Amino acid sequence: MARTRNFYLIPYVAWIVLFVAAPIILVAYYSFFDVEGQFTLDNYAKFFTPIYLRMTLGSFWYAFLITAFSLLVAYPTALILTRLKHKQLWLLLIILPSWINLLLKAYAFIGLFGKYGLVNAVFEMVGIGGRQLLFNDFSFVFVSVYIFIPFMILPIYNALEELNPALIDASRDLGASAWTTFRRVIFPLTLDGVKAGCQAVFIPSLSLFMITRLIAGNRVITLGTAIEQHFLVTQDWGMGATIAVFLIIAMALIMFATGIGKRGALRG
């Protein structure tokens, strides 16, 4: 066994160095420079002013809402799906919309939620009356939940599929009600799937900028919107990088809290 040197490592580690390590280091490095290229700590000082702190908190609050609503809709859906006859096919149909370009779906909502769109027409008919649906917090959260639901359903569905049905039978035989069985047996045993789903939804929803731009009309500013703004509009890369540093830290903390997912399954 003389030739056990691992030559495969050379290109692979080169990829890691160039596209994983270097970018993170560069973001951290840039966060110490101002627009003129002078070394400064001002960006960090600025991040701790009320404007940025409020934005950060707001971004977390939106991400929390989006994750919570996604979970609320996704768990029952996954549960029902596992009890269907052709469940693989139904699951495929749930995932199918997630393969359609996110921007097209956001664009569809511009029409659906528009002043004379379908939803307002229905509202008129039912007698609620038309209202402003676009360009507010509601539309942002709704469209985001819509986009993320498949990513929440998938890991929960997988966890439910791995659950041993004998455990549910045992719980029922021992006299537990359906609700108790769910609360004490099913839910705790599928917690990994729930965590994976929350992770897959929470982190991307901190950084959604295209939806805020298209649907929320700049009313909602997330960390992602701020980063995009600084990098591509105001060209203040230093401040953008500083916000990115905090987003990376937040991401690492979330990963740590929920435990690193077994598989990245799908990405938004």
Add this chain to the structure above:
Amino acid sequence: MRSVDRRWRWSNLYLTAVFVILYAPIAYLIVYSFNSGGTMQGFEGFTLEWYGEVLQDTRLLIIVLNTVVIALLSALVSTILGTIGALAIYEVKRRSRKNALLALNNVLIVSPDVIIGASFLILFTIIGIQLGFVSVLLSHIAFSVPIVVLMVLPKLQEMRTSMLDAARDLGANAWQVLTRVVVPYMKPGIFAGFFMALTYSLDDFAVTFFVTGNGFSTLSVEIYSRARQGISLSINALSTLLFLFTVALVIGYYFINRRNARLAESGERR
């Protein structure tokens, strides 16, 4: 049995509602792509005008071509790189080192797109790569590599090492072991990885948006800039075409998966 019946009815209703909401926007887009009225409100009459507009829009067709070329090239290169990466991780024997490599591998999968986009923008600017085709291609390769690794690695781990020993005992050299034994074993993973890389690339908006510069555009970026200007039914026509394409891809993927599953089964029986 009445209560069970009722519960069934409720769960069916719930599922129907979820499906209606999931598909409503897509159906809405498709229906209005045939509207002669020119807006997404009030259907006036049937027309194929918008499809004609899409097909005559040379700029758009060039962008579609760009998108496809980027997707195929990046999927190809990242599949090769990712397969090499999976082999690299497989060959590392020390547990801690293996886990470290895997953790680094997954960084780009869990990173928000904005971070990837912004950091790549800095990287390309520093290295001096002009923003455009090359920078977009390189970023798509970069963010597709880890998913290929994750698709191929489990196949390698399923492989019995006795197979490798047998091949070596029978006189195969390292290259023959790789091409005759290891690669056939990895094949389903490689195909799945290629497919995932393809969809990642076709689907990506945020990263491309950061590193694309002025002259070059992919379909997602183009849709974004058009959607920001408001409603134009040629976007609807385009999305209908894309939807059909996606459905075709999904069906293709479904059959590849089924074939792989069947092959795996028959392989086990033998």
